[in-house]
Amino acid sequence: MDKQHYLMNAGIPLQIEASMPSPWTSDQSLSMDHHFDSSLTSAAFALRHLIGKLDRSSPAALPSLAADPGFAERAAKFSCFGSRSFNGRTSSPGSATPGQSMSALPRVASSPSLKLNGSPPPRNRKLPSSGANSNEESSVSEQIPSSNSRKRKSASRGKNKDDRSNSAKEAEEDENLKRSKQTQNCENEQECNENKTNQKPPEPPKDYIHVRARRGQATDSHSLAERVRREKISERMKLLQDLVPGCNKVAGKALMLDEIINYVQSLQRQVEFLSMKLASVNPDMDFNMENLLSKDMYQQSTSLPQQMYPLDSSSPAYYHHHQNVQHQLLHGTNISSVDPLPLDATLGIQIDGFAQNLPQQFPAFTEDDLHSIVQMGFIHNSVQNQTSNMKVEL
């Protein structure tokens, strides 16, 4: 996977919008946390059964799923979509509706960034609820009836979610979501031996008791969700490896992260340095060079700097000629009437200032114009001035 894969990533279509938002849409209030904390209710058993079914089906399915290279990506995106709708309802009212936003392809890339909002908030919200629970000593039996109704709601919602999933992908996604839900439950359950995230809080015993019934089943989904998540992360780390030069040799997360950090820092420093350099070099040449370099960009030639150097050896008369041409251009004369070396004209640097350049240059030189001009200029160069080193690939 290289840059291109990453840049084209947003093109993966997603069709699960309809099914995804629903179970999460109402998960806004803090009371929803009790869904995850409660147990020992019939509804909890129902949900557990549902999860168990998924778990039983998933171990067989998961390896093949995980083997699918696109799966991790899809999983990421799906869960992000789920969390996006979650986030979309919770956060800014000004944000687009999930249906509308998810239908736009460019938004796909944004959803992973909102995955943060999706997964940690459920995790997070259990903390306040667990804190609240621990404060109340008599809470176990009290909480059960109240959470009982909520649990039923979540179970029914889960079933609705299942009903609405149309494709296999969506079913997978539901599994993932449920698994991640369970995972987060298990996190709260103090399943801390494998620290998948580094911020797993120890759960007060009150909630531990609450969720104990689910724990047996949850371990499976926990590890499965953990595996999915690790797959996701490793997939992305591989992409990063391709992007960051020199990352292929190092193995292990710490060293790779080190390389990535160094690379990002160096890139940022380069930007600073280059902008300073451009500021110092620039005042006279701004838009000429920009036109010039638009050519370079189009042809993706990194050899431009080297090809510039042969110009040094071009005859001074030639260059003066360019400057004259440039002057004429500055005064707005027709290009065709000028001696047709307009490319060299752009190389000519006798620019008095930006303001003068601007109205004349920009109407005169679009990139396409420049391209054709270059062609003309090249032909005329070789014919008229016998400067064969004027290899203007510009």
Added chain:
Amino acid sequence: MQNSSSSSSLMVKQEFFTKWKKGLKIYSAFNKEMTIMERKRAIKLSADVAIASTRSATTQWSRAVVAEVSSSAAGAARIAAEEILGRKLSTERRKAQAGKKIVRRRRKAAARGAVRSSAAAVAKKVVRNRRRVLKRLIPGWKKLDEICLIKETLDYIASLQVQVDVMRHLANAGETLHHQQILL
């Protein structure tokens, strides 16, 4: 594969370059009065906004860059940014989104209690610290979580590479032309 990747990054480069030029155009009228530091800041700001706008607010870091510019830019900078983005900048939105994740982080930090000293735990600690450092480098890091961090880093690195590439070409060409000018 290399060709297609280079072609897609070429498109991004062109887009960035065009937008950057647009931003620089705004400053062109002031060029004579600006000091070199001001010019540098103008160039950098135009470049940052341009490269962020190539992502068109799909990523967290691009949104963060635009938000930072919209909240702290003045005068010509603001006009340049608006010109590049093609829209008006809003100044108030940052605070509304800032709150929720900070709460989460504080709670997790408070709840973490156990001391783990095994090798694996030490390794995890190292990794976690590095992730934290990496996170701070990316604009808009406050709103990034572990998974999103990697994706954002990917995108950010790719965009930085585009930015550096274009700027380097421009700087090299300018330097060469400058030398030629001096020579003659």
